[in-house]
Amino acid sequence: MPDLNEGEFLTENLYLSMDSGFRQWMSEGAGDNYLSGMQLGDPVQSIVLGKVIESRHPGYGVGTIVNARSAWQSHSVIDGSDLCTPLVPAPGVALYEYMATLGPTGMTAWFGLREIGKPQSGEVMVVSAAGGAVGTVAGQLAKVAGCKTIGLTSSAEKARWLVEEVGYDIGISREEFPDLAAALAEHAPEGIDVFFDNVGGATLNTVMGHLRENARLVLCGAIAQYEAESPEPVYNCWELITKRALMKGFMFSDYIDEFPAAMDALSALLANGSVKGLVNLYQGVESAPQAFCDMMRGLSRGKCLVRL
Ligand SMILES: NC(=O)c1ccc[n+]([C@@H]2O[C@H](COP(=O)([O-])OP(=O)(O)OC[C@H]3O[C@@H](n4cnc5c(N)ncnc54)[C@H](OP(=O)(O)O)[C@@H]3O)[C@@H](O)[C@H]2O)c1
8 A cells, every 4th residue: 555645545445436438538648628538557547436544634534435536446545636525425325326326427417407408397308328327317307307308328128228217208229210310200299408418429410400499408428429530520500590509518527516415405306216326336346347348338227336
């Protein structure tokens, strides 16, 4: 174990979060205004949930539970600056929920909808990568708001799971409906009020052709381009003009000061059963590469986590 400098603490990590967004920072030469890219030979960056076991930081005493950006590691040295949040787990709530619905994933769905999507009762909301970590929470929150919800996903089996387990009104898979435009015309003939987009590219362009007036497009992620040679252009902007639509990106971490209030609201929804925590747990740090690849390929359901 490394020696701690003043202002640092050591965590024993209990869960690693498999976040598709990190794929963006894995490619050689990656790195941007938000995060530095991962370097060859360094541990793979990841959000972790850990327990402080040694501390030279006044704000993080031994025994504190935190989530923070660190790496696929059993133990991490953290200084509290990097997406670090101390947690006070509630009795009876599984700790992993603080990496899922009550963690960065839930915060992403919550603030994307609160700040941009603003779903209203009776509206139609479409979510892409609807069966993933963020997508399952976003879809359930839209249902709570009284929307008709449509989830987009890869396989027919996952589309059924979206309806039967997650609670979407309609699940549309690329396997059954390769022509997304035709599927949207059939299932959302009234037009789309809110699009919560995790995918970008062709999916975004197609959904932009089916908007209702005053639609809101929440740009949460663009997974279709994380492994592509170059980003796919967005060419359907005329639709935004004639439909008076709003399209806006956001980063969940901008709202870190408001996490406690959002966690309270989401905890209440979990407790009264309006929102289900959906997680896919893998065991052991050695399973992290497989878990990450399964999540990227759409094999996982809900939030993909590795328990250490
Ligand atoms: N803005 C923010 O602050 C913020 C924070 C967290 C995450 N995000 C973004 O939110 C999105 C979801 O992240 P997550 O961690 O919750 O991941 P996730 O949805 O649990 O997993 C990613 C899913 O995307 C789908 N997918 C993969 N490749 C695809 C492709 N080429 N085209 C269409 N779908 C594809 C797969 O599901 P299917 O089986 O449905 O294809 C896969 O399971 C990501 O884009 C991520 O970058 C943004």
